[in-house]
Amino acid sequence: xxxxxxxxxxxxxxxxxxxxxxxxxxxxxxxxxxxxxxxxxxxxxxxxxxxxxxxxxxxxxxxxxxxxxxxxxxxxxxxxxxxxxxxxxxxxxxxxxxxxxxxxxxxxxxxxxxxx
Amino acid sequence: xxxxxxxxxxxxxxxxxxxxxxxxxxxxxxxxxxxxxxxxxxxxxxxxxxxxxxxxxxxxxxxxxxxxxxxxxxxxxxxxxxxxxxxxxxxxxxxxxxxxxxxxxxxxxxxx
Numbered sequence: 173x174x175x176x177x178x179x180x181x182x183x184x185x186x187x188x189x190x191x192x193x194x195x196x197x198x199x200x201x202x203x204x205x206x207x208x209x210x211x212x213x214x215x216x217x218x219x220x221x222x223x224x225x226x227x228x229x230x231x232x233x234x235x236x237x238x239x240x241x242x243x244x245x246x247x248x249x250x251x252x253x254x255x256x257x258x259x260x261x262x263x264x265x266x267x268x269x270x271x272x273x274x275x276x277x278x279x280x281x282x283x284x285x286x287x288x
Numbered sequence: 289x290x291x292x293x294x295x296x297x298x299x300x301x302x303x304x305x306x307x308x309x310x311x312x313x314x315x316x317x318x319x320x321x322x323x324x325x326x327x328x329x330x331x332x333x334x335x336x337x338x339x340x341x342x343x344x345x346x347x348x349x350x351x352x353x354x355x356x357x358x359x360x361x362x363x364x365x366x367x368x369x370x371x372x373x374x375x376x377x378x379x380x381x382x383x384x385x386x387x388x389x390x391x392x393x394x395x396x397x398x399x400x
Binding site: 203215276 | 319390
């Protein structure tokens, strides 16, 4: 089992460029999440998908879009990158079928994004 | 407002010198509290889940404890390979699984 995988590992963009971050999990999990991690701050939720076919905004969704392509894959798109989106992006998944269950989230290795 | 605060921000210990990391939380009821380890350039790695005050869990040199207002991660006789950032996260009682709140972490460094 690879767990949660993310591509690319590192990306440099110019302001205004677009890109898609890819995430896949092989644990047959229902829920998937996108976080960003900035120095001195905790992980902040951008978007999540409670199940295949559904997506919802998290704490910091502005400037991002997501697609839950199937049960395994959840992508994050930056339509017009800004320097404020320079960050490390983590994808996570959890087994959850019940919205209020205590679910352990398992994380991918991250994508480091630099926007110039 | 729900909040998670970890202290200290950074901790440097000598190999074998035991200590504790603190995670204090302010939430309207706790459904669960998580500890993760994060190595530089890697994603967070799950360590423990605690559900109720008085609960303890152990793994090798780490022991996590939980009270009604805080959790401690005790590290006994640490080794250099225990150097990492340790993250705490809470799942408030009246929130869905998507509303987990993370602290900013404690960066632990163990000198040989």
